[in-house]
Amino acid sequence: MAVRKTRGTVGVIGLGIMGGAFARNLVTAGWRVVGYDPNPARRREARRAGVDLANNAAEVASAVPIILTSLPKPRALTETVQEIATPRLRSKVVVEMSTFAISDKEKAARALHRAGHVMIDCPVSGTGSQAKNRDLVFYASGNARTIARLRPVLMAFGRNVFNVGEFGNGSRMKFVANLLVAVHNAAAAEAIVLGAKAGLDPQRIIEVIGSGAGTSRIFELRGPMMAKGVYTPVTATMHVLQKDSAIIAAFARSLGVDTPMLDAAAPLYDDAEAQGHGEEDVAAVHAVLTRRAAG
Numbered sequence: 317m318a319v320r321k322t323r324g325t326v327g328v329i330g331l332g333i334m335g336g337a338f339a340r341n342l343v344t345a346g347w348r349v350v351g352y353d354p355n356p357a358r359r360r361e362a363r364r365a366g367v368d369l370a371n372n373a374a375e376v377a378s379a380v381p382i383i384l385t386s387l388p389k390p391r392a393l394t395e396t397v398q399e400i401a402t403p404r405l406r407s408k409v410v411v412e413m414s415t416f417a418i419s420d421k422e423k424a425a426r427a428l429h430r431a432g433h434v435m436i437d438c439p440v441s442g443t444g445s446q447a448k449n450r451d452l453v454f455y456a457s458g459n460a461r462t463i464a465r466l467r468p469v470l471m472a473f474g475r476n477v478f479n480v481g482e483f484g485n486g487s488r489m490k491f492v493a494n495l496l497v498a499v500h501n502a503a504a505a506e507a508i509v510l511g512a513k514a515g516l517d518p519q520r521i522i523e524v525i526g527s528g529a530g531t532s533r534i535f536e537l538r539g540p541m542m543a544k545g546v547y548t549p550v551t552a553t554m555h556v557l558q559k560d561s562a563i564i565a566a567f568a569r570s571l572g573v574d575t576p577m578l579d580a581a582a583p584l585y586d587d588a589e590a591q592g593h594g595e596e597d598v599a600a601v602h603a604v605l606t607r608r609a610a611g
Contacts, residue, residue: 322347323468323472324348324469325350325381326348326349326380327350327351327370327376327377327380327382328342328352328367328376329352329353329373329385329396330353330385331352331355331359331361331362331386332353332355332386333447333550333552334386334413334447335351335385335413336353336361336362336365337444337448337473338384338386339365339367340362340366340367341447341448342472343365343366348368350367350369350375350376350379350380351367351368352369352371352372373395373399373400374399374402377399377403377405377408378405380408381408381409382409383400383411384469385410385411385412385413386414386440388414388556390416390417393412393420393424394420394423397410397424397428398427400428400431401430401433402431405431405432405433408428408434409433409435409436410424410433411435411456411466412436412437412438413438413454415487415560416487417566418487421435421437422483425437425458425483434459435458436457436483437456437457437483437486438454438457438466438470439487439489439490440454440474441453443538443551444551445537446537450472450473450475451474451475452474452475453474453476453477454470454478455478455480455485455486455487455489456477456478456479456480457479457482457484464479491564491567494561495564495575495578497534497557498557498582498585499581501538501581501601502581502584503532503535504535504542504602505584505604505605507521507525508522508539508543509602509606510609512606521543522535522539522543526539537551538597538599541599545603547593547596547599547602548597550597553594554589554594554595554596554598554601555594556598557585557598558586558589565579565582584604587604588600588604591603
């Protein structure tokens, strides 16, 4: 891999919607990025963006001091951690940015610690379109000094970094945020379908409601897709929101907290999946409600 004069070197494991945007923005900001993803299409996109590609997670870890992980499933995290922890490498900082159960992240952190590495729990608040535009917020938790050192890296592809305290608090904060995302997304779809059924122009709904007290960040980001009935480009798939919602619901139950709004929204996402919208943006919940209104 060619070495360029840069601000530093960062690894990104997982080059999907979010991780790919992290990598591209880091390159643009002057960082050398070494990346890995098992998906050939994602690797090609990353290479075109200037990312140096590795053959596996272990190769990424051997080339960089800081590794960002953006992964689809806990199993992928376990496998990635095994690859990083097995070789005898100098101490690395692993910044885990996915949304998983806290127990999965704690298990990964212990394995990395035994191998001499440090893990930071740092979920991301934002959609894929926000990731492209560096409009992300990071909920970092773990070692405070390490988080402070990471700030220049994170600010290369985001707009704010919050140190929310002990390891796991990042995930707890993300659960709160994503509960609101799931509910706001369904509420936006419901409102737009109601207005359209009442004879209002959907584009006019976006313009007028977006300027008043009824708006939300999700309404502003996904409302335009809903108004057009076109649920691309994908900023988060139905699969991802279903996964996150299940994690949040289980976490809430473990605390004895009722989540009636989340519970009401979840079946809509299940219906969207069943109706073939699983790989589309979560704005496609609008299609489910549109079909119901037409019945």
